Amino acid sequence: MENKNNLVWPKCWKHSSKPHNFCPGCGHPILLKQLGYVIDELGIQSNTLFGIDIGCSLLAWNFFNVDTMQTHHGRTIPVVTGAKRARPNMIAIAYLGDGGAYAIGMQHLISARIRNENITVIIVNNANYGMTGGQEAPTTLPGQITATTQSGADEFFTKGPELLSNASELPAYIARGSVDNPIQLKEFIKKAIEWQIQGRGFSFVEVLSFCPTNWKTDAKATIKFMNKLKSIYPVKEFIKENK
Ligand SMILES: Cc1ncc(C[n+]2csc(CCOP(=O)(O)OP(=O)(O)O)c2C)c(N)n1
Ligand code: SF4
Incomplete structure (x- = not known):
């Protein structure tokens, strides 16, 4: 299907759900579009479980014509893990925010990596x-100003892909992409899901994403802040192969 700008929507998108509920300028829909292309290209629409967390990720609940479930903050990983163990031929994707995944959900994330669950996060x-x-x-x-750090945040921050990469010696596909490079991002997501299809175990993609509403940025300042994020969180693959 083509829209008036001649952009082709992913076939697995649910068109009746548009317009979507994300804020203008949000990065989530850019990412979801790439995920949609990957689902189309791999032909896995009828066999995918899309698990979404609490947070803005849940606004994706009606994005795809795929089986979708939503659960509590950070619990999406164990829930899709259970489904995958029960139905190993299914493609299990867990989609979470950094709050849900790296704070309350961190133990689930690390466990999935250590136990080499065959899911894509x-x-x-x-x-x-x-x-x-x-x-x-x-x-x-x-130094970032947020609703709870009005004088600037402290110096501590979490690098998910680096942490997961070092959390186990086992092979895994781990990458960090960004929504300002959707072509590369699609490649990373595709490799992660292919890893799962091949039964190779845990795969993971962190995606640097725009949030102009809370960054309180216009278009130019959004790109500037994204560049700052990329200087701290390098966009790259951290693949662990068998030795
Ligand atoms: C167990 C639990 N704790 C806290 C909340 C409240 N809560 C809902 S969404 C949210 C923030 C989610 O942030 P993040 O995971 O970074 O996702 P984003 O919205 O940025 O995409 C919080 C704290 C909750 N719903 N459940
Ligand atoms: S609050 Fe941020 S992440 Fe959530 S929909 Fe709005 S721009 Fe996107």
């Missing part, structure tokens, strides 16, 4: 708790 890193009004998240940058 996608984390949206927008450097704040988006849905609840822009509070500090584990990914908030040093």
